[in-house]
Each structure stands twice: as C-alpha cells, then as structure tokens.
Amino acid sequence: MTSSTTVAGTAAEPPPISDPRKGLRGHPWLTLLTVGFGVAMVALDSTIVAIANPAIAEDLGASLADAQWITNGYLLALAVALITAGKLGDRFGHRQTFLIGVVGFALSSTAIGFSSTVPLVVSFRVIQGLFGALLMPAALGLLRATFPAEKLNMAIGIWGMVIGASTAGGPIVGGLLVEHVNWQSVFFINLPVGLLALVLGLFILVDHRAEKAPKSFDIPGILLLSGGMFCLIWAVIKSSEWSWGDPKTLLFLGLTVVCFAVFAFWETRTPEPLIPLGMFRSVPLSAGTVLMVLMAFGFMGGLFFVTFYLQNVHGMSPVKSGLHLLPLTGMMIVSSPVAGAVITKVGPRIPLVVAMSLTAVALFGASTMDVDTSTLEMSLWFGLLGLGLAPVMVGATEVIVGNAPIELSGVAGGLQQASMQVGGSIGTAVLGAVMAAKVDDELPGKWAGAKLPPVTGEQMSKASEAVEVGRAPIAKGTPPELAGKITSVAHDTFVSGMSTAFMVAGVISVIAAVVAGFTKRGANAEAGAGAGHI
Structure with a gap:
C-alpha cells in the first residue's frame, strides 16, 4: 500500500494537463465558468420543482404520492447513477461525459415541459436525473485536472457555492416562472442554459481521464x-x-x-x-458522506412541505412564497463564500459542527410555525436555516474528495453528490410518511370535533390526501360557513403534521452535528482503497 502527498488540503496534486495554455481552451477560470452552468442547471432542478409542485399537482391531478415521485424519481435516478457516472468519466474522459450529460439533461427537461400526464412527467424526470448524474462528477473531475494544486481549494469552494446558490435560488426562480408563465417553463428554462454550457464546453473544456481508469464496469x-x-x-x-x-x-x-x-x-x-469499500476506512470520508445524507434529509425533506405551507395554507402566490424564502436563499448565497474562506483557514470540523447545530435550531424553530405565523418569524427560521446549510454544502465536498485517492476522483465526486441526493430522496419520503401518518391519525378526530358532516371511510381517505398537501377538501357548492370550518380543520391538521416532520428533521440535524465532529481536512491516504479489495 502507498500513500499520496497532501497538497493544500486537497486530495493530491492533479496530474498536469500540459504546459500553461494560451487562449480559451483549458483556461482554469473559464473551465469553472463552463462547468458552473451545467452544475447550476442540475442543482437548480433539485429545488425549483418544489415551488412548482402545487401547480403541477393541480394541473395534472396529482396526489401527494405523485408529487413525491416527481421529486423522488429525479433524485433517486441521480443518486443511483452518480457513482457509475463518475467511473465513466474516469475511463472515457470527463469532458465527454459532461457534454453528453448537458445535452441529455436539457432535452429531457424540455420533454417534461411537453408532458401532459403524471407518468410521463415522472418518466422524463428519471431520464433527466440520469443525465444529470453524468455531468456532476465530471464537473469536479474537470476542475481537479485544470486547476493547479494551490488554487484547487478555492475552485472547489466556488463550485460548492454555485451548488448552494442554485439550490437555494430554485424557489424564487420557480415562483417567478410558475406565476408569470406556467409550470412547464420551470423545465423549459434548462434548454437555453444547457445550450450555453454546451457551446462553452466545446471551445473551452480539455479532456481528462484518470491514469488508473477502470477497464470494466x-x-x-x-x-x-x-x-x-x-x-x-x-x-x-x-x-x-x-x-x-x-x-x-x-x-x-x-x-x-x-x-x-x-x-x-x-x-x-x-x-x-463500483465503490471500493476500502475508501471508507477513512473516518473523515465516511463522516463526510453520512453528513451529506443527513443534511440533505432535513433540507430537501423540509423544503418539500414549506412550499405547500406557504401557498396552500397562507394562500400565497408562487412568487410571493418564493420571496418569503428569500432569507433562506439569500443567507445561503451570501454565506457560502464566507464559509469557504473560514473552512480553508481553520479546517472543516468546527464550521461544520456549528453549521449543523444552527440547522437543528432552525428546524426546531420552524416546527413551532402555525397557521398564523408572521412573516418576521418565518424569516428568522428560514434565514438561520440558510446560514447553517451553506458551510455544509461547501465543506463536505472538501472532506469527501480530499480524503479519497486521486485515481478515484470520479467515484469521490459521484459519492459526494450521491450522498446529497439519497439524503434528499429519503428525507422527502420519510417526512412525507410522517405527514401522512399524522394526518390520518388526527383528521378524523378534528373533523368530528368541529361537528362537520359525517363522511364515509373512502371520503375521509380522499380528504386526507388533500390535507397532506395543505388543501381544504371543499366540494363545489359548499356553504361559506361550512367551507370555513373545513378549511380551518384542514390547515390545523396539515400544520400539525408539518411540525412533527420538522421535529424529526431537527433531531436528524443534531445527529449530523455529532457526525461533523469526525470530519477533517483531506489527507487523501490511498491505503485501503487501492484496487478495491479490503
């Protein structure tokens, strides 16, 4: 077994491409700009759809489970394929896999916009996720190959900032598009962005593949x-x-x-x-992977219900609900570069522990929100959540990639993103199950307590489906006084379920803060990963 030299806290000095290049091709900062467009497109899609879910559900008649699969189909496909895609980049070249990913992602996104049924939307979301998986680890591989070792940490920090900013900006962009155009435009926007990334990639990106690339899959x-x-x-x-x-x-x-x-x-x-298990002999790498899963669990799972809370309970338009999330998005965008600088200076451990502790406080605080919560109180918890999430977005990349062997850079990049996507998918599913269980448990009692007209078991089941997304199950022609009572019961029950979901997410964040204590700057020991045997 051998060990590699640590350089500036990164995985190892990336193999030089050639002598310093003249012109555009291979320019480090232009490479970062190019991959940034592709990465932003994928990261944006992980949250932009959340703000469009209510409109999609209403237009296509989607249930809560349908809405979950519009999110989960994308996240799960992305998570499943990321590590394999990283190996494809290591073998066939990160430039090729990045460009194929960009084209496929843009085209499948366009196809979603033309879909008229839930099964079609979910199917193309799965395809979209598969192409997104191609370009994400390839982007990180291109940065490692292009930037000199002493500037690689800075590049990774900016890369993480782009992901954080794009993830956070999804609700606002989605709100503007849904309200002023339609929900389909949330997907159509990827076509021009993808075209720009493709054109830049053809002229700027330089091919790179690992020296010890896999010969089979x-x-x-x-x-x-x-x-x-x-x-x-x-x-x-x-x-x-x-x-x-x-x-x-x-x-x-x-x-x-x-x-x-x-x-x-x-x-x-x-x-x-597929995954050399010897990689996980590195405690920091394992901790960073678990940390990404737990962070995404609370963030994406919680965000799924926030959009329904703002739009269906508070009656906000998509744009207004996006603006109410501005404290969250704004804090993530502002604090991401600050977090990168702090992590570079003091290492990831302390910032990550503090960040996940703040995230836990924010989620526990959000669990106290009710039907009448003011904008000021919402802004406090959303802003604190953004402040806590940003350092994790930036720092976990350095922890995972920096502690992986250089020849496994594609796998490490895929693992980092797969951890986030798996966590988001599980978080959405688990918190959705928590919400559904809470609604099923409380709605019949609150319905009877409000002395509403008796309903059959089937009718109550349909009412529960509506309440799970914050809608009041009011039939046409219902008298205003009765409709008001139904709305009150529906919203109270939804908020109770959301509060429980946030409490669960808060507990997960506390566990994540403990896990963050095991992280450290990348030492990149190759021992144990080698050829993949333990």
Whole structure:
C-alpha cells in the first residue's frame, strides 16, 4: 500500500494537463465558468420543482404520492447513477461525459415541459436525473485536472457555492416562472442554459481521464445498489398507504437489507468494484458522506412541505412564497463564500459542527410555525436555516474528495453528490410518511370535533390526501360557513403534521452535528482503497 502527498488540503496534486495554455481552451477560470452552468442547471432542478409542485399537482391531478415521485424519481435516478457516472468519466474522459450529460439533461427537461400526464412527467424526470448524474462528477473531475494544486481549494469552494446558490435560488426562480408563465417553463428554462454550457464546453473544456481508469464496469454492483435504494425509498413512500407493519412494507425493507448486504459482499470480491469499500476506512470520508445524507434529509425533506405551507395554507402566490424564502436563499448565497474562506483557514470540523447545530435550531424553530405565523418569524427560521446549510454544502465536498485517492476522483465526486441526493430522496419520503401518518391519525378526530358532516371511510381517505398537501377538501357548492370550518380543520391538521416532520428533521440535524465532529481536512491516504479489495 502507498500513500499520496497532501497538497493544500486537497486530495493530491492533479496530474498536469500540459504546459500553461494560451487562449480559451483549458483556461482554469473559464473551465469553472463552463462547468458552473451545467452544475447550476442540475442543482437548480433539485429545488425549483418544489415551488412548482402545487401547480403541477393541480394541473395534472396529482396526489401527494405523485408529487413525491416527481421529486423522488429525479433524485433517486441521480443518486443511483452518480457513482457509475463518475467511473465513466474516469475511463472515457470527463469532458465527454459532461457534454453528453448537458445535452441529455436539457432535452429531457424540455420533454417534461411537453408532458401532459403524471407518468410521463415522472418518466422524463428519471431520464433527466440520469443525465444529470453524468455531468456532476465530471464537473469536479474537470476542475481537479485544470486547476493547479494551490488554487484547487478555492475552485472547489466556488463550485460548492454555485451548488448552494442554485439550490437555494430554485424557489424564487420557480415562483417567478410558475406565476408569470406556467409550470412547464420551470423545465423549459434548462434548454437555453444547457445550450450555453454546451457551446462553452466545446471551445473551452480539455479532456481528462484518470491514469488508473477502470477497464470494466461492475454491473452486478450497479444492479444491487440500485435495487437496494429503490426498495428502500419505495417502502418508505408506500408505508403511509400500507402502514409500517404491513407485509408488503416489510418485504421491501427486507429486500433493501438483502441487496445492500449482497452488494457489500460482492464489492469485496470483484476486481473493479463500483465503490471500493476500502475508501471508507477513512473516518473523515465516511463522516463526510453520512453528513451529506443527513443534511440533505432535513433540507430537501423540509423544503418539500414549506412550499405547500406557504401557498396552500397562507394562500400565497408562487412568487410571493418564493420571496418569503428569500432569507433562506439569500443567507445561503451570501454565506457560502464566507464559509469557504473560514473552512480553508481553520479546517472543516468546527464550521461544520456549528453549521449543523444552527440547522437543528432552525428546524426546531420552524416546527413551532402555525397557521398564523408572521412573516418576521418565518424569516428568522428560514434565514438561520440558510446560514447553517451553506458551510455544509461547501465543506463536505472538501472532506469527501480530499480524503479519497486521486485515481478515484470520479467515484469521490459521484459519492459526494450521491450522498446529497439519497439524503434528499429519503428525507422527502420519510417526512412525507410522517405527514401522512399524522394526518390520518388526527383528521378524523378534528373533523368530528368541529361537528362537520359525517363522511364515509373512502371520503375521509380522499380528504386526507388533500390535507397532506395543505388543501381544504371543499366540494363545489359548499356553504361559506361550512367551507370555513373545513378549511380551518384542514390547515390545523396539515400544520400539525408539518411540525412533527420538522421535529424529526431537527433531531436528524443534531445527529449530523455529532457526525461533523469526525470530519477533517483531506489527507487523501490511498491505503485501503487501492484496487478495491479490503
């Protein structure tokens, strides 16, 4: 086993492409600009759809489960494919995989805009996620190959800032587009951005592939990992319909355990594993990976319900709801570069612990919001949440990538993003299940307590589906006084479910703060990762 030299806290000095280049091709900062457009497009899509979900649900008649799959289909496809895509870039070149990803992402996004049914939207969202997976780790690989070692940390910091700013900016951009154009424009916007990234990429990006690139692909590993994650998310989402003790739920959870166990065994036996498990002998790398999962759990899972809360409970327009999230987005954009500078100076551990602690406080605070919460109080919790999230977005990249062997740069880049996407997908599913369970438990009692007209079991089930997204189940022709009572019961029940979901997210963030204590600046020891055997 060998070890590599740490350079400026990064993974290792990237292999030089050639002598300093003249003109545009290979210019480090222009490379960063180019990949920034592609990365921003993917990161924006992880949250921009959240603000459009109510409009999509109303236009296409989508249930809560449908709305979840519009989000989860994208996140799950992205998460499943990221690590494999990183290996594709290592073998065939990061420039090629980046450009293919950009084109495919833009075209599939356009196809979503032309879709008229929920199954079509979900299907193209899955395809969109697969192409997004191609370009994300490739972007990081291109930066590592282009920037000199002493400036790579700065480039990664800006890269993380772009992701954070784009993720945070999604609700505002989505609100403007949904209100002034339509929900389809949320997807059409990716076409011009993708075209710009493609043109810049053709003229600026330089090909790079790892010297120790894989000669084959771990197909069984890909299938086992994909199957395990699918079974897990499916079981969590359907638990609200089946219940946790239902044999079908237990079956999928059991399949999840089997898939992951067989995957781990297989990865120790195959010559070129999908994920060399020796990487996780690095405690900081493992901690950084877990931290990304937990952070995304609370952030994306919580944001999913905030949009319904603002639009359906407070009756805000998409733009107004986006503006109410400005404290969150603004704090993330402002604090991301500050976080990068602090992390570069003192290392990631202290900033990440503090950041996740602030995130926990913000989520516990958000759990106190009710139907009449003021804009000022909302802004306090949203702003604190943005302040806590930014350092994690920036710092976890350095922790994961910086502690991985140089020849596994594509895998490390894919792992970093996969962690975030898996966490977001699980968070949306778990908190959705929490919301559904709370509504199913409380709505019948509150309905009867308000002395509303009795309904059948089927009618109550349909009413619960509406309440889960903050809508009042009011039939046409309902007298105003009765409609007011139904609205009050629906909103109170939704807020109760949302509060419980935020409490769960807050507890997860406390655990994440503890995990952050095990992170440190990248030492990049190659020991244990080697050829992939343990």
